Amino acid sequence: MRTWSWCGVIVLALAAGAVPPRLHAQQNPDTPLPQLQSLALTADVDVDAGTLAGAATLVLRNTGASAVRALPLLLNRLLRVDSVLDAEGNALPVQQAVVAFEDVDTWQVTAARVQLRVPIAAGDSTAVVVHYHGHLVGYTEVGMLYVRDRIDREFTILREDAFAFPKVGVPSVASMRANPQPPFAFSTAITVPEGLMAVTGGRQLPAETHDGRVTWRSESRGPAPYLIVSIAPYRVAQRGEIRVYHFPEDSVGAQIVLGAIGAAADRLAEIFGPLRAAPSLVVMEIPEGWGSQASLAGGIIQEAPAFRSRDQLQALYHELSHLWNARDLDAPSPRWNEGLASYLQGRLARELDGWTGERAALERVRTRLIESCTADTPCGTIPMRDYGRASLTDRSYLVARLMFWLLAESMGEERLDTALREHFQRVRETGTRTDDLRAALIRVGGEPARRILDDWLDGTGWVARLSAAPDLAALREGYRR
Numbered sequence: 001m002r003t004w005s006w007c008g009v010i011v012l013a014l015a016a017g018a019v020p021p022r023l024h025a026q027q028n029p030d031t032p033l034p035q036l037q038s039l040a041l042t043a044d045v046d047v048d049a050g051t052l053a054g055a056a057t058l059v060l061r062n063t064g065a066s067a068v069r070a071l072p073l074l075l076n077r078l079l080r081v082d083s084v085l086d087a088e089g090n091a092l093p094v095q096q097a098v099v100a101f102e103d104v105d106t107w108q109v110t111a112a113r114v115q116l117r118v119p120i121a122a123g124d125s126t127a128v129v130v131h132y133h134g135h136l137v138g139y140t141e142v143g144m145l146y147v148r149d150r151i152d153r154e155f156t157i158l159r160e161d162a163f164a165f166p167k168v169g170v171p172s173v174a175s176m177r178a179n180p181q182p183p184f185a186f187s188t189a190i191t192v193p194e195g196l197m198a199v200t201g202g203r204q205l206p207a208e209t210h211d212g213r214v215t216w217r218s219e220s221r222g223p224a225p226y227l228i229v230s231i232a233p234y235r236v237a238q239r240g241e242i243r244v245y246h247f248p249e250d251s252v253g254a255q256i257v258l259g260a261i262g263a264a265a266d267r268l269a270e271i272f273g274p275l276r277a278a279p280s281l282v283v284m285e286i287p288e289g290w291g292s293q294a295s296l297a298g299g300i301i302q303e304a305p306a307f308r309s310r311d312q313l314q315a316l317y318h319e320l321s322h323l324w325n326a327r328d329l330d331a332p333s334p335r336w337n338e339g340l341a342s343y344l345q346g347r348l349a350r351e352l353d354g355w356t357g358e359r360a361a362l363e364r365v366r367t368r369l370i371e372s373c374t375a376d377t378p379c380g381t382i383p384m385r386d387y388g389r390a391s392l393t394d395r396s397y398l399v400a401r402l403m404f405w406l407l408a409e410s411m412g413e414e415r416l417d418t419a420l421r422e423h424f425q426r427v428r429e430t431g432t433r434t435d436d437l438r439a440a441l442i443r444v445g446g447e448p449a450r451r452i453l454d455d456w457l458d459g460t461g462w463v464a465r466l467s468a469a470p471d472l473a474a475l476r477e478g479y480r481r
């Protein structure tokens with residue numbers, strides 16, 4: 001399974017593979033992009049005509065230093081803005097055109113520019129309501145092969161990847177990278193024909209039926225990295241606060257997925273200790289090839305093969321383990337939690353499913369790091385502790401994964417679990433800093449743990465060690481001498 005996006009870096013991660021890297025902002029500092037605080041999406045979806053009519057209320061905050069006078073918006077190239085209203089109900093002037101991204105000439109979008117009646121002062125927020133309608137088309141020609149999005153009775157997905165709802169932005173990958181979207185709150189009211197369900201990763205609210213159509217409502221439980229609405233003739237399998245929305249033909253698989261989540265949650269509770277509340281999680285089945293994606297707050301969309309084979313469950317284990325992360329007090333954070341989740345996903349697959357591919361997967365991580373983090377690259381010269389400041393947290397998944405594996409090999413898995421449990425139980429109410437984790441690991445793991453942390457967390461000693469060792473066994477032996 002190719003999981004396109006861990007924990008919410010959606011379009012940026014995709015575009016990163018499609019174009020040469022341009023790391024520095026091209027954005028004019030005089031025209032900062034306001035940040036989305038919340039998105040309320042109302043949409044009427046006509047699965048027979050293949051169209052939707054939507055209204056998106058965007059609450060936006062100007063985090064820049066100067067006032068924002070105009071709002072740039074992006075939509076799917078087959079969607080058109082009908083009108084934009086401000087919070088007082090005034091219609092705002094809109095210009096729009098179908099254009100290509102300035103740095104990806106196959107990527108066509110509807111780009112709109114909304115003139116605000118009242119500029120958003122620095123630090124202030126405002127709301128606009130964007131009414132829009134049209135068809136939805138995928139973006140396979142851009143290289144995003146999983147974005148096959150369309151409106152269809154069998155399966156419909158509304159997500160930012162295809163700009164199915166308005167996004168603040170200009171058609172430029174460089175600008176999108178310079179303006180990453182922080183997590184936001186969402187609510188939805190999606191109307192579809194009876195027999196279909198429209199679900200999100202949020203809390204499901206009561207649905208209303210009228211004239212053969214159903215309006216499905218949801219709201220996020222907290223800030224989410226993305227909003228995905230999945231529409232299909234779903235059935236639901238539920239255990240406690242864990243719900244699996246599955247295609248009618250996959251009811252057996254849904255029970256397997258539900259059982260696997262339950263077993264993983266039990267195992268994680270042994271490793272970290274109990275959570276304050278029972279885990280709550282939404283899994284939405286999507287067709288094969290449409291791109292699995294996972295976040296607790298945004299929900300998990302999971303391609304159909306995971307409902308037929310346990311080999312595909314690691315993305316679920318990864319996300320589930322994040323429930324045991326204390327609030328991250330490092331700002332910006334190096335996000336070692338991603339490496340811990342990546343380490344745990346393989347370990348849980350081994351322990352619960354008898355997966356035999358863990359070592360091979362770790363060796364692939366080793367190879368990727370050797371190839372990409374050479375002495376002349378940022379990740380080859382900047383310690384993981386500084387990955388947040390250096391915008392290198394996509395490397396945390398790999399570097400911290402090997403670090404936690406090495407710690408487990410050095411201390412033994414049980415003692416690593418003891419360190420993780422003591423740390424989590426100590427900081428779960430207060431939040432944690434990287435130094436708290438480091439201290440907990442050294443308290444249990446002693447001098448060998450300190451040497452590993454010096455190399456992998458606080459320094460870049462791992463770069464030379466990794467390329468000098470022919471395999472992971474040799475790397476591990478290097479820390480025993």
Ligand SMILES: [Zn+2]
Pocket residue numbers: 006007318319322337338341
């Ligand atoms: Zn993650």
